Amino acid sequence: MEIEFRSDVDVELVKSSASDSDVVFAARVSTQGERTRETTEDTESALFGLINFLMRERHGSPFEHSVMTFYVRAPIFVWREHMRHRMASYNEESGRYRVLNPVFYVPNDERKLVQIGKAGAYTFELGDQQQHQITDQAFKESCKQAYEQYEKMLAAGVAREVARGVLPVTTYSSAYVTMNARAMMNFLSLRRGVEGSHFPSYPQREIEMVAEKYEEVFQKLMPQTHKAFIGNGRVAP
Amino acid sequence: MEIEFRSDVDVELVKSSASDSDVVFAARVSTQGERTRETTEDTESALFGLINFLMRERHGSPFEHSVMTFYVRAPIFVWREHMRHRMASYNEESGRYRVLNPVFYVPNDERKLVQIGKAGAYTFELGDQQQHQITDQAFKESCKQAYEQYEKMLAAGVAREVARGVLPVTTYSSAYVTMNARAMMNFLSLRRGVEGSHFPSYPQREIEMVAEKYEEVFQKLMPQTHKAFIGNGRVAP
Amino acid sequence: MEIEFRSDVDVELVKSSASDSDVVFAARVSTQGERTRETTEDTESALFGLINFLMRERHGSPFEHSVMTFYVRAPIFVWREHMRHRMASYNEESGRYRVLNPVFYVPNDERKLVQIGKAGAYTFELGDQQQHQITDQAFKESCKQAYEQYEKMLAAGVAREVARGVLPVTTYSSAYVTMNARAMMNFLSLRRGVEGSHFPSYPQREIEMVAEKYEEVFQKLMPQTHKAFIGNGRVAP
């Protein structure tokens, strides 16, 4: 199989049941009980008003009834971080059940390569040309070599689950991910480093690339919720 | 407010993103990775085949991407059991934020009133006429009296959250409940007592009434999944 | 059985595996890996330094390895709120398996009875003498009457699970509760209304009484963690 090197991630919305009015309906059960269902159409500004109140007061549960399913393709080292989010559902490509493809993430020229500062207070800066060259070459050689060893073992009849041990964590893997809007905001608050966040976060760039794509979808599906999330300093309720 | 006595529960599907093919798409990521999305239409029997395999082998995660939201109205003692299911999202009517209505569950003539046998091996049988009469009267008098005391405190300016202390656990309360299909099957396996279940369960009748209504909806939305669930002895994967 | 009225809650530590150094050991795996286990004794101030960093930066996972188990006795309406905290383990007294005792919570003279202000901006104030008298009488009469109806049904051979329907939500129930330190801080941040909290909360007084007793134990077991929790505005990491 031909080796492929990429520097981005794929995030596609597969399906969703997520809207601002779902949040409002769920929240209104508290105060209206059996009459919740009679509710008439709300204006955008009425939606925003209640949602903003919930966000500010950290009433998180009404956001749990809105759910999104994504197909995501990203390097294994991103999945390793992603799966630490336990409030989500995952089905991932399996190196036990299929031969993994030779598709590898390699940092491109925009990827900041150099870490400045001490533990707990890092910033990242672009590398110089040589650093980028060394990185590009190291990734490509190493991935190519590892995949050759993988294929050699497979050709000799060694089980996929054993042979895959040599593949690097920069190998792409794909998964279905389902998350509700509350978990989504938790993910976004931790996995994007946005100026003006109430609690600053320092995500690795590659998982942030996933988070950015999630956020675009989230904003489209639930614009008032997203607006209130931003307005309240990106603190997950 | 006029007192109302009822003997049933309300379960309405509010929205869903749940289907047999969602299960299959999610499961196929394991073996097909990036080609999952190319998948063409499956026949019902192909869906059943894979779903039945997943159910039998207890691969539960592909069922988590299908999600259902219900509006449910049931007595508080049912909610007390329902909320023990932690893999679900809830928003319930609040006795702090609103005056609770005088609507109370009272067992009707079909409710088996008498428990026969010793701990761990109970069966229930219909009561005699007198037992049903005593129960009916006890519920009605007690609820009526409690609600009068509730109203008396409210009239005196006592806070709702305090006054509601006297209301009985048979008072109806309503909530939004969101569950995925895996959690749903766990709920159904524990909250219905069906002959031929691989692991027998002995739910209280009133939560079983909720479970029965959930199951009707679940079966309509995900017929092959439901069929495989039944066929495998109602064991949640 | 003789009726008992109480105005407090019981919280006893049953067992624990919780300490500041557990937090530090777990956190150090990140940076020290296999050498984590060599760690020598830390001074209190070293413990506080790292723990405070974790708290401030919202690294919550190292707090999950410290676990506390409590025996708690509180009114049912408190349990209804408590069980909304899904990151905990519960075993509660069952009205299906035993005859519930006639022990009821009744607000005492210190309980603020009157709610002032509008939704989302309430304060509570002490009631006048008459309000306290009405409340005391309403609770006592109502509970007494409900318990008599309960006993009448039991005497007639009606099952416990049916008869308990008339018991009020102010009836005491007891449970084992196990929580880790991260869940504990989440509970404390939401269930205590403390001046100077970064995110203010407005818990019902009775669950706050449970939270106060939890916090005493938590502070004793994990003093540096508690200090950092307070110092960072009672925001759960």
Added chain:
Amino acid sequence: MEIEFRSDVDVELVKSSASDSDVVFAARVSTQGERTRETTEDTESALFGLINFLMRERHGSPFEHSVMTFYVRAPIFVWREHMRHRMASYNEESGRYRVLNPVFYVPNDERKLVQIGKAGAYTFELGDQQQHQITDQAFKESCKQAYEQYEKMLAAGVAREVARGVLPVTTYSSAYVTMNARAMMNFLSLRRGVEGSHFPSYPQREIEMVAEKYEEVFQKLMPQTHKAFIGNGRVAP
């Protein structure tokens, strides 16, 4: 740094608050409520009797109050499977915060290398001498080469979090893992392939090696619980 190849995993109990009597105390709250705490010493056979009942009837919650914390060192591909168990707490060594050591898992001669049969019905058999040789060589060459590229990037000033991309999933990583006894039994039921299990499982050998070591500890800490788990076909309650 000198490269190290290993073929085993480390599992050490760090601390625990776990015993058979904890299970029994928690379960007795259901039936004895406030009198739970008076309970006198139980004989082993009394413990087993109640625990076996709970296991058989699938009352899982009393097992949640017993908690174990482990230090585990295993290859990344094992962690990838381990972290799918969401009912656990993890702190893992970070390739962002430290330079990862050149310690790699390589299958030894006892590792069955060859997968026989079709999807869903595999068995594994020992490879022939040549297959073992190819595997050994492929792993060693590939790991050595990857680590050299890793070091080359680090030497050029490239950030650890970038450079680690080339490291293979067979690299060892260590973590603290905290699990309660219910989650433990779920893990053991899925991650060991034991004859006579009620629901057969087909774990990858390397995570099974972790599971075997967990099970030894679990059996020592909670012998009656373990006995009941085995006796009921290794079905997690």
